[in-house]
Structure formats: structure tokens, C-alpha cells
Amino acid sequence: MDSRSTEPELTEPKPSAPQITPPPKLPAASPRKALLMVGGVVLLLIVGAVVTALVRIHNGDVLAKETEQEATPTVAVVHPVAEKPDEELVLPGTMQAYEESPIYARTNGYLLRWYKDIGSRVTKGELLADIDTPEVDQELMQARANRQQVLAQLDLAKINADRYVNLRKTDSVSQQEADQQSSGYEQAVANLAAADANVRRLEELESFKHVYSPFTGVLTKRTVDPGALINAGVSGAAGKELFDIAQVDPLRVYISVPQSYAPSIKNGMDAEVTLQEYPGQKFKGTVARTAEAIDPATRTLLTEVDVPNKKGQLLPGSYGEVHFRVGMNAQKVTLPVNTMLFRQEGAQVAIVGIDGKLHLRPITIGRDYGTTLEILGGVEVGDRVVINPADSLEEGQPVNVVPENGPPVPGGQ
The missing domain is CATH 2.40.30.170 (Efflux pump adaptor protein, beta barrel domain)
Incomplete structure (x- = not known):
């Protein structure tokens, strides 16, 4: 057998698990203390929200003021300069001209000739021109002939009326016949008066063929030449102006x-x-x-x-x-010409008031010195007058005034 199999097997010892020590048991907090802790946290959150809101409101106000200040026009001003008073x-x-009048024709016709031209000095009643009036002349001749006819009829009517009056005395004619003859005579008298009035009218109309000067003066205009058609009337109607005369x-x-x-x-x-x-x-x-x-x-x-x-x-x-x-010393000041505002209301200047708002004032201009104007009324020496005012400026509009040294100041304060 293998020797290795007979030897006892050596094993490494297993590490023992760490022992966890449980935390010490603390005594439970009282309900009052827990409530105070929660209230403190909530209070901190509320204070933080209020501070954040106030910061945002402040930043918004600052931004609004900056925006408003940037939107407000900035103007430069000058003060009127007092002039030395004088008595002249x-x-x-x-x-x-002391008297001036256009001269028109009072009758129709053609200009025959004129006797005076522009620049001529004339006296009252002096002949200026002649007008040829053939139609009026013919009407006058006819009217005079008609008058002769009416006069002849009047004579005959008178003879008949007298005869019938005598016949009536002997009852040779009736009263009605005598009255008819008397009425015929009276009618003939009226016809003669009408014929005389017509003759006088045409004679006066014909006299207008001669154009005379109405007063002593100088002819300043002549608008017609010989042969021009002349119509009676005034300007705007059929008439045409002949001359202009002026007393100088x-x-x-x-x-x-x-x-x-x-x-x-x-x-x-x-x-x-x-x-x-x-x-x-x-x-x-x-x-x-x-x-x-x-x-x-x-x-x-x-x-x-x-x-x-x-x-x-x-x-x-x-x-x-x-x-x-004049014998008086009226206050007069001068202003640069570039302070003027010319509007429908007339010459004006823009004044910055103590409230920082514009006020438009009408002025009375005296003499023109070129770069400056004499102002006889409307402004005073202490006023602040806007230089180069824009046409968009309006009454009561707030402005920023540029001081001589430094940035623009709201209202110039």
C-alpha cells in the first residue's frame, strides 16, 4: 500500500465566526422629547423655505429695478442762460399794402386795350383798360328803340283817354269804355317806366366797358392782354382778374x-x-x-x-x-437750438421736474442767434431742459438724467 494512504490526513482548522456584540439597550425616549425633535426639524425646514423665498423675491426686485432703469430713457440737460435785460x-x-384789391370786369366782352402795366402809379378814377362789348351795345340800342315804341303808345293812349273823357260828358260812350281807355293810358305809363329802367340798366352795364382805378396806388399785377375774352364775375365763377392794385x-x-x-x-x-x-x-x-x-x-x-x-x-x-x-426789463433767457421740440402744439421744450418726470412746456421764441435762441417766455433760469429730445418723449414720462460727471441718476437726484 502507498505510504501516503496510511498517514493520517492533515486538515487546516476552520476559522471560527466572529461574535457580534449586541448594542446596549438604551432606555426609550419620552414622547415629549420626540415631539420637540420633530418640531425642530420642521422649524428648520420652514425657516429654510422662508429664507429661500425672501432671497428669490429680493433678486426679483433687484432684477425688476435694473430692467426698469434700463428701460427708462436717459437724457442730458442744460440750464437756460439769463440775458442782460434791455429796454429795446x-x-x-x-x-x-395799406389797401389792396383785385379788379374784375363787370361786363362781358373782349379786352380792347390796356393803358397801365405793372409798376404804374395811378390815381383814383384813372382809366386802366377798355373792353369791347358788342352784345351789350346791341341790347342797349334795342332797349332804346323799345322805349321809343312805348313812348309812342303812351301818346296814343293819352289822346284816346282824353277823347273818351270828353265823350263821356255828353253820354256818347259808356262809363266802362271811358274807364278802359283811362286804364290803357296808365298801363302805357308803367310800360314807359319799365323801358326807362331797362335802358338805364344797360347804359350802366355798358359803362363798365371802361375799367377805372378804385383808389390811388400802384398796379402790382396784370393778367390779360388785348383780345382776351372777358367774363363778368369774381374769382371762382366765370370771371377773371384783370389787375391788382395796392396803396403803398x-x-x-x-x-x-x-x-x-x-x-x-x-x-x-x-x-x-x-x-x-x-x-x-x-x-x-x-x-x-x-x-x-x-x-x-x-x-x-x-x-x-x-x-x-x-x-x-x-x-x-x-x-x-x-x-x-418798451421801457421795461422783461426776463429773457437763451437756449441751444437742439433743445427745441416742434409739434402740432407749436414750439416746446422738455423740462425735467423735481419728481424726475418730463413736463412739456410751450415757449415764445425771440431772436435767433444761430446756435442759440432767445426765449421770451415759458422757461426759467433754474429749469432743467433736455438736450436733443426724442420725438417719442411724452408728458409725465420718467427719465434718468446724466450728470456732468458720473453714471445716469434716476430723476437727476
């Missing part, structure tokens, strides 16, 4: 005086008119009348100054400057 008021004025001595100069100066303008006060084409010359005038009311659209007082024009140097339609010695 200089305003632009427009010259107009004196001239009327119309000025819009700002409301702040209106109390100083009195009827009869002296004024002087200057024109660029006559440097160094001053044409004296007098305030003739005012509108006695402020125009609500422009806040100005319409004023008329009459200026003598003996030499004819001043021309209707010209532009000039009118100088008034």
Missing part, C-alpha cells in the same frame, strides 16, 4: 408781440423799422392798433404799425425788423 424790443415784421403809402407792418411785452404796447407809440437792404436807415412809424387779445396758439399780440412811404422805398411783402422802446 426788436421783433420781425411783415409789410403789407403808408404801409402796414404786422408784428406778433410776445405776451410778456404786450402791456407795454400802446396805440400811438413810436416805432422804427429797419431792413437789411437799407443798412443804417430807420423808417419811423406809429403803432396804429392792436388786436386787443392774445392769440392762444402763439401767446402773442398782433400789432399794426403804419409807416409813411412817400419815396416808395418800402415794398409790400418785405421782411423787416421793428424796434420798440
Whole structure:
């Protein structure tokens, strides 16, 4: 036998299983303590939720404020600059003829000839043109012939009426026959009156073939030539304007005086008119009348100054400057031209108020200095006026104001 089979088999000892020591038995917690522990956990969860909600609300408010601030327009502002007050008021004025009238024909026909052209000085009643009126001439001749017929009938009716009156005295005719003859005579008298009225009408109509000047002045327009068809009437109907005449001595100069100066303008006060084409010359005038009311659209007082024009140097339609010695010191300021807003309501500027909102104010413009404008009313020295205002700006709109140094500040505060 194999020796290995006789030897006892050696086996490795099996490891023994570890012994687990059970945890010591703790005494059971009391119900009150367990409730406090659960309440603490719940309280921590609630506090965490509240803190999270507050953080989210704060972040939302910050984001909303930043968004609102970014959406709010940012503007730059300037302050009006006060001008040195003076006692002379200089305003632009427009010259107009003292009297001006178009001349139309009062009868139909053809222009035979004209005697005066544009620029001609004419006197009242001077002949300007002749019109050939063949139809009116023929109607007048016919009317005169008809009058002669009616006159002959009147004579015959008178003879018959007288004869029947005498015959009636001897009862040779009836009363009815005598009355008929008397009535025929009265009818013939009425026919003669109608014929006379028709003749006078046509004679007056024919007299319109001569066109005369209605007043002393200068012809400023002539619109017809010989041979042109002339129709009676006025503009808009069949008629055509023949001439325009204007009285140029004196001239009327119309000025819009700002409301702040209106109390100083009195009827009869002296004024002087200057024109660029006559440097160094001053044409004296007098305030003739005012509108006695402020125009609500422009806040100005319409004023008329009459200026003598003996030499004819001043021309209707010209532009000039009118100088008034108003004797008062009205507040005047200047603003850059790029602060103006021109809308349907007129010239305006945008003012930033102490509440940080825009307020649109109408202004009265005086003299134009090129890059700046003289403002006679509507703003004060302490106002904050927006530069380069956008057309989208509206009344009451909040804005951010850019200070001279630093980032935009809401409301400029």
C-alpha cells in the first residue's frame, strides 16, 4: 500500500465566526422629547423655505429695478442762460399794402386795350383798360328803340283817354269804355317806366366797358392782354382778374408781440423799422392798433404799425425788423437750438421736474442767434431742459438724467 494512504490526513482548522456584540439597550425616549425633535426639524425646514423665498423675491426686485432703469430713457440737460435785460424790443415784421384789391370786369366782352402795366402809379378814377362789348351795345340800342315804341303808345293812349273823357260828358260812350281807355293810358305809363329802367340798366352795364382805378396806388399785377375774352364775375365763377392794385403809402407792418411785452404796447407809440437792404436807415412809424387779445396758439399780440412811404422805398411783402422802446426789463433767457421740440402744439421744450418726470412746456421764441435762441417766455433760469429730445418723449414720462460727471441718476437726484 502507498505510504501516503496510511498517514493520517492533515486538515487546516476552520476559522471560527466572529461574535457580534449586541448594542446596549438604551432606555426609550419620552414622547415629549420626540415631539420637540420633530418640531425642530420642521422649524428648520420652514425657516429654510422662508429664507429661500425672501432671497428669490429680493433678486426679483433687484432684477425688476435694473430692467426698469434700463428701460427708462436717459437724457442730458442744460440750464437756460439769463440775458442782460434791455429796454429795446426788436421783433420781425411783415409789410403789407395799406389797401389792396383785385379788379374784375363787370361786363362781358373782349379786352380792347390796356393803358397801365405793372409798376404804374395811378390815381383814383384813372382809366386802366377798355373792353369791347358788342352784345351789350346791341341790347342797349334795342332797349332804346323799345322805349321809343312805348313812348309812342303812351301818346296814343293819352289822346284816346282824353277823347273818351270828353265823350263821356255828353253820354256818347259808356262809363266802362271811358274807364278802359283811362286804364290803357296808365298801363302805357308803367310800360314807359319799365323801358326807362331797362335802358338805364344797360347804359350802366355798358359803362363798365371802361375799367377805372378804385383808389390811388400802384398796379402790382396784370393778367390779360388785348383780345382776351372777358367774363363778368369774381374769382371762382366765370370771371377773371384783370389787375391788382395796392396803396403803398403808408404801409402796414404786422408784428406778433410776445405776451410778456404786450402791456407795454400802446396805440400811438413810436416805432422804427429797419431792413437789411437799407443798412443804417430807420423808417419811423406809429403803432396804429392792436388786436386787443392774445392769440392762444402763439401767446402773442398782433400789432399794426403804419409807416409813411412817400419815396416808395418800402415794398409790400418785405421782411423787416421793428424796434420798440418798451421801457421795461422783461426776463429773457437763451437756449441751444437742439433743445427745441416742434409739434402740432407749436414750439416746446422738455423740462425735467423735481419728481424726475418730463413736463412739456410751450415757449415764445425771440431772436435767433444761430446756435442759440432767445426765449421770451415759458422757461426759467433754474429749469432743467433736455438736450436733443426724442420725438417719442411724452408728458409725465420718467427719465434718468446724466450728470456732468458720473453714471445716469434716476430723476437727476
